[in-house]
Amino acid sequence: MEYPKYLSYSSTHEWVEDLGDNKARIGISDFAQHSMGDIVFVNLPEVGDELLSGESFGDVESVKAVSELYSPFSGKVSAINEQLLDSPELINEKPYESWMLEMEDISDSEELLDADAYEALCDSEEH
């Protein structure tokens, strides 16, 4: 399982890349894609949507289940990764390259974890 050091993580298994200037990129972690199994569908918000921190912004569907995605920030959706809509398997193959959305005008934030703390959280969920 990979936990890249340059990313931050939410306790609901989203990763966050700080792009500076109150902007960020969001995806789901290696742990999340692994526990979901083969992802067959992803549902993303639209560019321009306003999100609240902790609010669901979409969902991913695997053969096993549908899981909600939670926004770590309050802010505005500035881009979505449209490639994932046609090729959701990329999330399984390259979870940290398969970003789901970019946000701008970020204000409020969920409490985020660094890679070590997140790895510890995943270990505790695993056992």
Next chain:
Amino acid sequence: MKLLFEKSIDSRKSSFLAECDVPTIDLDKDILREQSLNLPYLSEVDISRHYSQLERRAHGVNNGFYPLGSCTMKYNPTINEKVAKLPGFVDVHPLQPEETVQGCLKVLALAKEYLTEITGMDDMTFQPAAGAHGEYTGILLIRQYHIKHGNVKRNKIIVPDSAHGTNPATAAMCGMEVIGIPSTEDGFVDLDKLRAAVGEDTAGIMLTNPNTLGIFERDIKQITQIVHDAGGLVYYDGANLNAIMGVTRPGDMGFDCIHLNLHKTFATPHGGGGPGSGAVGCKQFLAEYLPKPVIELADGQYSFVNDLENSIGKVKSFYGNFLVVVKALAYTMTLGNEGIPLSAMNAVLNANYLMKLLSECYTIAKPGICMHEFVITMDKEAKEHHVTANDIAKLLIDHEIHPPTVYFPLIVPEALMVEPTETEGKETLDEAAEVFLSIYRNAINDPESAHKAPVLAPIGRPDGVGAARNPILRYKNED
């Protein structure tokens, strides 16, 4: 196996289609198809063998144990079929004059009388075609109630995470916003979270009881009270009514509205695409919103009433799946006042007996007394031995047992949801338990073999991911 289209031979014909006995009409050329329909041409024996072949590849209640959680795959008594085939029920047309179908109308009226008594409701419609359609109709009644009372801002429906997956979908289909609330550790609705969730925008709550963990909501009267106090209405998902029918009544617990799955609880066949019947019952104050037409009895004559100002309108053509109601009525009258509660008690007894036997190896997600079903979690085995809920399901197929529901409810990891139903005898449960326990032990000792199961079925492990990512939804003619 080949499809009917692939078995087609152009010159073949079947003799069982009756000659046309009404005048034929020549249509204008400009509205006629240019190409003939691509229909398969087969002889009667070819068709008969095709469907027999399909039947051999399937598993029905008549083939063996079918503990598919939440689906109530119980045996459907043949007498129900016999009654539903009576010419007076079969050879009628929905547009026939009312005075010529009084018997059929009486069936609908009697079924309403018995099922409202069983549920503790005041009125009922049989229009909805199945469970989720019943939910949709029920939530439309609640929506209409709020609108007619000027409460247009009540647009949020609360759905606990132990509810049937159709509940949030229904609320969304009715234009409501879904507010999910998590369950407590032991699987009940969290009252504090419920109190925090209700407010001036609450339209109501949808409660599945017993819930998808097979647990009867302990605080059910508080739940209905909290929602009522906030001005919302309470909806009972009655899909699991076979666990409580004749023993306790949702109407007495404070519920305003309920749907029943006649095709589950009241023993009409399902699982092959229907038809079903999602009868919706309600308290008197919601009755004026029921779909039209409703049936009235005046001077000994039944009639349809369409002049209903506040009705939500129609939710299906004509009066719903009528013959399913006939079968459900036959079932209810066969069991009677004594049989209905005995059936529910047997459902609960069977589930607890099987749960106890299986707990020798399996981990029960919420230990304790269950209702008509229980949930196993294979979380530990998946992590430590790479034996998943899916592996157990596939292994059961080789032993001619239909797999339980897998990976549901979502709040239990690696879930196997087992509902033995009330119609199985102790011997069947004992035999099934032996199979469950032996495949478990073998799988833990030899996970590699478990991953190959089933080896005796016509289809091994279909590519579920491929089917979901690139679905082929219909036959396409290659020409």
